[in-house]
Amino acid sequence: QKEVEQNSGPLSVPEGAIASLNCTYSDRGSQSFFWYRQYSGKSPELIMFIYSNGDKEDGRFTAQLNKASQYVSLLIRDSQPSDSATYLCAVGGQAGTALIFGKGTTLSVSS
Amino acid sequence: NAGVMQNPRHLVRRRGQEARLRCSPMKGHSHVYWYRQLPEEGLKFMVYLQKENIIDESGMPKERFSAEFPKEGPSILRIQQVVRGDSAAYFCASSDTGSGNTEAFFGQGTRLTVV
Numbered sequence: 001q002k003e004v005e006q007n008s009g010p011l012s013v014p015e016g017a018i019a020s021l022n023c024t025y026s027d028r029g030s031q032s033f034f035w036y037r038q039y040s041g042k043s044p045e046l047i048m049f050i051y052s053n054g055d056k057e058d059g060r061f062t063a064q065l066n067k068a069s070q071y072v073s074l075l076i077r078d079s080q081p082s083d084s085a086t087y088l089c090a091v092g093g094q095a096g097t098a099l100i101f102g103k104g105t106t107l108s109v110s111s
Numbered sequence: 112n113a114g115v116m117q118n119p120r121h122l123v124r125r126r127g128q129e130a131r132l133r134c135s136p137m138k139g140h141s142h143v144y145w146y147r148q149l150p151e152e153g154l155k156f157m158v159y160l161q162k163e164n165i166i167d168e169s170g171m172p173k174e175r176f177s178a179e180f181p182k183e184g185p186s187i188l189r190i191q192q193v194v195r196g197d198s199a200a201y202f203c204a205s206s207d208t209g210s211g212n213t214e215a216f217f218g219q220g221t222r223l224t225v226v
Contacts, residue, residue: 006153032213034214034215036217042219043202043217043218043219043220044154044202044217045217046214046215046216049214088153088154092213096159096166096167097159097167098144098156098159098167098215099144099156099204099215100156101146101153101154101155101156102153103152103153104153
């Protein structure tokens with residue numbers, strides 16, 4: 001059974017701080033890693049993806065992947081109240097497989 | 112370029128009725144995934160379809176649930192004889208390939224309420 005684990009939170013950070021969200025996965029054959037943001041009552045929105053070990057930066061967001069440790073993280077710099085949402089980690093495997101999601105981490109950014 | 116379209120957005124059914132949820136993928140996408148989300152929980156994979164084929168239905172309940180993605184028209188998730196426990200948000204996502212390395216984009220979801 002492939003599993004994706006996330007700390008449910010809530011993770012509370014003040015405005016302007018760095019928020020760090022973590023995710024571990026069980027399937028060593030996983031090839032692709034995605035972060036989705038979901039506002040309450042809305043659908044998931046893709047914000048980052050990463051395929052290779054190391055860091056990938058996009059604006060205020062940085063995804064980090066360590067396949068040896070089966071660990072992926074998302075850093076949000078200069079956090080804003082509008083970043084308050086649930087962040088879902090998703091992991092993809094071989095061709096012909098669907099993404100498997102973690103339960104998500106709720107982030108709360110206070111102004 | 113329209114995104115993933117789901118309808119209806121909200122659906123109310125009495126116990127024992129059938130629920131039919133529709134999903135039109137993004138233009139150019141031929142891979143469709145259905146997920147169910149219960150309140151305060153993550154997305155649970157249900158079924159993965161490509162045009163006219165079910166690729167993976169390992170997340171589908173064995174009874175009452177079925178899915179199809181015909182050559183023409185939207186993908187349909189059908190729930191027969193609904194029960195209160197079927198109340199949830201059902202999300203559809205689509206991608207242009209099923210390589211496992213491709214981003215999937217979500218529709219707005221159908222919120223099913225069984226009364």
